[in-house]
Amino acid sequence: MSFTNQLREENEHLFREIYRHPFVQGIGKGELNPEAVAHYVKADYEYLNKFMQVYGLAISKSAEREEIEFFNEQVQFILHSEVHPHKNLCEYIGIPYEDLQGYDLPPTADHYIKHMLYHALQGGMGETLAALLPCPWTYLEIGKKLEIEFLNESQDHPFQPWITFYTEDAMMDVTNFMRSRLDQLAEKASDSEKQKMREAFHKSCQLEWSFWEMAITCEGWLTEEEVSTR
Template identity: 30%
Template sequence: MTEFTDQLHQAASSLWQKSMKHPFVQELQSGELPLAKFRFYLLQDRYYLNQFSEFHRAIAAKTDGQQTEQFLLEMAQDLKDSEMAVRENFFKQLQIMPAEIAQTPVAPTAYAYVNHLQMTLARDGIAPAVAALVPCYWLYQEIGQKLATGGSPVSYYQEWIDTYDGEWYAANVQRILQLTNTLADSGSADEREKMQQAFVRSSYYELQFWQMAYEQQEWA
């Protein structure tokens, strides 16, 4: 039986393929990615993940379903305890200090991606907002699994790959997919259309996030 998330995956397949082939991802695996680009990515991703975690809480605050609320709050806490903790370890290893964090402005794409998430919840509601979360989980898993087959000669990059190729991460991906399918099954055709639109837009921003980091994007 085809799940709604299979439909979402197909709708964004061209964007996901472009992410897989993006120079940032390819050079991360080969070890050729300049460390300055990876540092820039980490700084922007720190902002994004903090907002992403809070977005889980914002959705949870609007839902009437106790199980959905509990799940989203658990996922928000898990992000802080695991994925964001890995990022903090990178910061220590690469000597990214609080002063540098404070002085680094949010790049246009990171800013736009977060605004897309917030606007989706405010305009379209809970189910589309959950669908907007999914690419950040699912695409990273697929990239991690693909890159894990060859690994990376750079320890920082290999640690990044390992984060998204593990059992813990796979379990979280399955949980968010299950919630998305449950919401789609109980939603209207219009709501499912909005869910797909939100998913594709998030997939677009995931692709642009690699480009943002690769070019070390600035406002002017």
């Protein structure tokens, strides 16, 4: 069994619970709280800005032009393509996309970014890929499952653009490249290095679930007043 297949098997419960999360299921059912949608877009816009910085760090660790080209393409993909699912969510709630940009990251999203930055700064390419991989991989699986379960039942689904975006070949290609490269690196890694990869991947899976939870609860930082009353 490949290393990434092992990672997927070890984190099956998290992949399952991510798909079962009320926000994800709300996308499938075409029914979401507008405040939760706005909170998600605000957080995800800034999260993706930081995600591109992690790609930049990955470029600095790349030993081959193929890797440099891949990470450079992913920066372009986020800049020019991943705005489309955001715009679908904005259309659903009737708020211009530009009005949901420039907000502080909520605690969970802030934690997630710093987790990836830590591994990108302190670890090698294997750790960096392990921390990055759950994001595209879980979204790819979400899109495929939602498409099978919900789109076949509806000819006029409000989140069809969001769902089909994450089933396109581009998402499959991103996931497959990261998996293939991580498998190659794991073959040459020591047991301690592979353990660090496992931990990075597992924590990112946990934080993927927490990101959805952050959106549906509209999580924010405590105000001074809230702190003083506790």
